Amino acid sequence: MTTFEHQAMPPGLGRFAPARVGIGVLDVLLVVYVFVTQLALRRLTGGERLATDPGKLDISNIGKAALWGFGLLVAAWLLRRHIADLLRPPMSYMLFFFGWLAITTLYAPERFKALFMVSTLLSVFFVFLAFAEERGLPVLFDRLLQIQTVFLALSIVLYFAVPSVSHMLLWDGSVGGRMTGLGGHPNQTGVLASFIIVAIYARCDSGNLSRAFKALAITVALVTLVLTQSRTSLIAAGAGCMVFFLLKNRWHAAFIPLLICLGAAAAFVIMLDDQILAVLSRSGDAEELLTGTGRSFIWELSWSLIKKAPILGYGFDSTYTMFMEESYLLNGDVGIYVFPHSHNLVLQLLLYGGVIALALFILPIASIARHAIRARDPRIAALLACYLSFTMTEPGGFFQYADNMIALLALALVAAQFSSRPMTHDLMLQPVEVRG
Template sequence: MLGQRIFAVILLFFSTEAVFPLLRSENGFNISVFREIEPLLWITFYVIALVLVIKKTDVFETLMKNKLILILMLEISLSSLWSSVPETSVVKSLFLIGTLIVGLFLATFSKKEIINFLIWTSSLCVILSIFFILFFPQYAIQPEEFHNNAWRGIFSHKNILGRVMVMSILSWSVYGYQNKKIFIPFIFIVSSLALLIKSQSQTSISLLLILALVFPLVTLFRKERILAISILFFLLSIVTALTFLFLQNAGKIAALLGRDLTLTGRTDLWIIIWEMIMKNPILGYGYSGFWQGMEGPSSVVWDQVTWHPVFSHNGYLEVLLQTGFVGMLIFTMSFLKNIVLARNERFYFLLLLFILVYNCFESTLILPNIYYWILYLTITYKMSSHNKIEGIAQRRYTLHPNLILQNSKR
């Protein structure tokens, strides 16, 4: 069992996009061999995870516990039929199925074990990032001309370090709260916060502030729901008023903060992407079929956007591009179901909130081998299994109350 736990941490660590992307990136170590090693490594992970899942559970029965994910995977697998690059769509779809197997494997562990895995993963990212910043600053700190000496640690971009540090702060906060421990969580939370600030990732910093506001509300909701809902509506009123003031004084506020109103060019990009979505609204362009540089549909975007993006910088637009409104509807139904199931699960709810907010500005949805999609699959199947067990227990109590009472007296 210890070996399986270590394997789970290794899976999550590499899914954060740590080390390998930095080793193979042109502005990192630029070691080309890692471009070939990484896919082979993940295939090995898939095989090991599949063997372990088969040993621990009935794979078919587990998959059937959440049919929405299966339907989404089916659409993605078939999308090679209308993709401009069918071979790429097939290969990427297979990697996505492998990622599903990884999610199933992690879902076989308890919630406490999953939190511990995230703690170990976060700790490795924090320690190694600090090590790289101290001893390999030429790789761990981005050039001044691009990102003003922002820290990226063991990752290929500052935004990736930022979001991983937010997850680290979230995981350690929940761990400390549940286990009534202060010293070690405090050390890692402070270290993660320092790395987050030095990453200069505005999106991740904003996300942390939102989670900091919601965390006490989620805790309060479990005890005093009416009070929590009242506070929520009060905060929403404040946010609405602040939004109105921002819209009235957007130019002045942006100038004061040293930012531009296009969110670093994102809004201009989103307008063009929305136009492209409406050209293939039902099924999209196929999985991984849109962003093909000047050789694919993305050439229209590149002709109008000088910085040549390779993704939408918005998870929901990315889903629409690849799977159309059909895929977006399936994912939305899955997400809403999870929100309902997680209403009494503080940690799962915060993870879902993290995914919901972060994907308004970056893309981490329905991607192979990515930390956040793996976690989404894990909690999806974890909560589906938990809900089914509770449902069975409830039906047994309803149908045979006397039998249960008799057994409890023995």
């Protein structure tokens, strides 16, 4: 990389980029690790089962499990030279959180299986941090943008070429029109599109990706959002981009009060007329959105269970077992369908680890936000906002094994971890553009 190219890189994140950007062994390992982690192997091989079948939650593929374990070991070996980073916030807070999740596996319905699931989540954080340490944070974004673009492009091809595999399986066992793609679920596939849009808009890459590739990536992401019909992903993409825009400089920040007023007015108008919600729903019925597409029923059930064990919860990977036992309470609302999780991160953490888990999780989230403010880098805030937008109606990756949603949090954490470092003499670039 020439001096001019280096100086032209995006500030802030760009200061941690290596002098050269090429494809190495670590890059290949990251591609395989991320791509396979995101694959819904059982659905693609025809082995998918209804949510009411307990066997659905078994480890779907021994190779996938081995990859998570291998990634965790390799990352731990690489990070042995960076122990100090693991002991600094927000990573240290995250390790305390994972430590508590590991303790909850002791009273989980399936202890060994739950412990392995927690290790797969930790694996993603370690792999991302290790890669960023070795190759540079912007290069991590480069590789992920490339991986996700290919992943989504193949999902789109699959949607038209093999409809029986790539269309969503509905609660009643029928097949709907939403695209599941290689991720196995519209929201799991849509989250990747949100990441692409936010990362490219916030200029998180190293500057080595061509404009043609970025245009292709954005196009693929937008097509994915249309085919998945994932409102959660669309909202997350909008939230991430909006936060970056508003925090980019003080002039943009002046729009914040205006947007708050407009949002409050819109909410008031919607409350007066349900027909507005009906237009936004897929079925044409406002009840679909008022119940969160059926989620409000499981939120009520989740809260009733939380009140019985508010401090410790029920252990990691316990929701499906509990919901199976209590499913008769939902028969009048969602039929035979059993929700596999609570569809809300706060409720999910309370169910798994009680108030302790929620409190320990708030620490790294607050630390990431604090680092974003101290570094005056709106990119970190944009990533965090994108992730938190998903958690309103999804478990945010803290459900079972590592999935697509956990990657967004891992990226925000790694970016915050790097932001606290002083710039070296060789990489003395201008800070991110934030005025005021």
